[in-house]
Amino acid sequence: MKAFIYTGGEIFPEKITFSPEGGDLTIAADSGWLNARRLGVSPKTVVGDLDSLGEGKLPPDVELIRLPEEKDVTDTQEAAEVAIGRGATEIVIIGGMSGRIDHTLANLSILEDLSLRGVYASICDGRQRVRFVRASSILVGRGYKYLSVIAADEKVKGLEIDGTKYKLKNGTLTRRVQFAVSNEIDGNCALVSARRGAFWLIESDG
Numbered sequence: 634m635k636a637f638i639y640t641g642g643e644i645f646p647e648k649i650t651f652s653p654e655g656g657d658l659t660i661a662a663d664s665g666w667l668n669a670r671r672l673g674v675s676p677k678t679v680v681g682d683l684d685s686l687g688e689g690k691l692p693p694d695v696e697l698i699r700l701p702e703e704k705d706v707t708d709t710q711e712a713a714e715v716a717i718g719r720g721a722t723e724i725v726i727i728g729g730m731s732g733r734i735d736h737t738l739a740n741l742s743i744l745e746d747l748s749l750r751g752v753y754a755s756i757c758d759g760r761q762r763v764r765f766v767r768a769s770s771i772l773v774g775r776g777y778k779y780l781s782v783i784a785a786d787e788k789v790k791g792l793e794i795d796g797t798k799y800k801l802k803n804g805t806l807t808r809r810v811q812f813a814v815s816n817e818i819d820g821n822c823a824l825v826s827a828r829r830g831a832f833w834l835i836e837s838d839g
Contacts, residue, residue: 636716639665639676640709640740641685643731644757646671653724658769662708667744668728680715682710685771688808705796707739714735726756730763741765741833745785748831761837770826775818777836782806782813782825782834791828796820806832 636658649672653659660708661669661812667690678696679686682704683702689733691697699764700711709729728739733757740756746753755764762777765785773796780797781790789806806813816823825834 634720635720635725636714636719637674637676637730638658638662638709638716638724638726639669639674640712640726640729641665641732642736643730643758644668644671644728648759649727649757658719660712660716662712663715665712665728667683672727678715680712700808707736707755708778709740710743713747713754714822715742717747717750722752724752724754728758730754730758730761743833744833761835762835765826765831766825766834767831768811768827768829770824771834772820773818773823773825773834773836775821777838778817779837780816780818780823780825780836781835781837782816782832783811783835784808784830786830786832789827789830790834793826793827794823796823806830 637653638660641664659674659676659803661676661679664685664688666679669676680698682700684702690783701798710820713724714780730737744754748765756760761793784806787808792804796800797819798819
């Protein structure tokens, strides 16, 4: 089952061309409700302490999972838990990559956690999309201008990037030296793979 989680932060609706289909879960993390509405989506469930949204803005038929203001997880993290608890095996997070850097980093860490739990996940705001990849191959379409690989583990070994302006063969990427940044796809698609280690795959329009 696929789940869409709408969170706060700036989004670019004109570049978000995908939307939930029948049977998909739709969840808003607090003020993510407003982003969902900008995209023409009315989430069935809202998770959060409502410090950003305010309870009066929700229709009466929306399920509200109210969280305390003082808590150990973010609204988006808890929304992901709700989605998994309801059977989601794929999660798309919309928003969450602008504003405070601590919120952005926390949202990116959700991708790593979900990957370790066998849930395929991505986060997108329209101008950029991030996925977490662990020691495998992934095909990247030409939807964004730039393609970057950022090491998540101490070392990413056997890194190969093909179908791009700057190709890489059997490379090693480390947390301290991130050199696979701002590549460009020069064909219909690119292939990124690693023999060992995990990385964030980032597509962006600049």
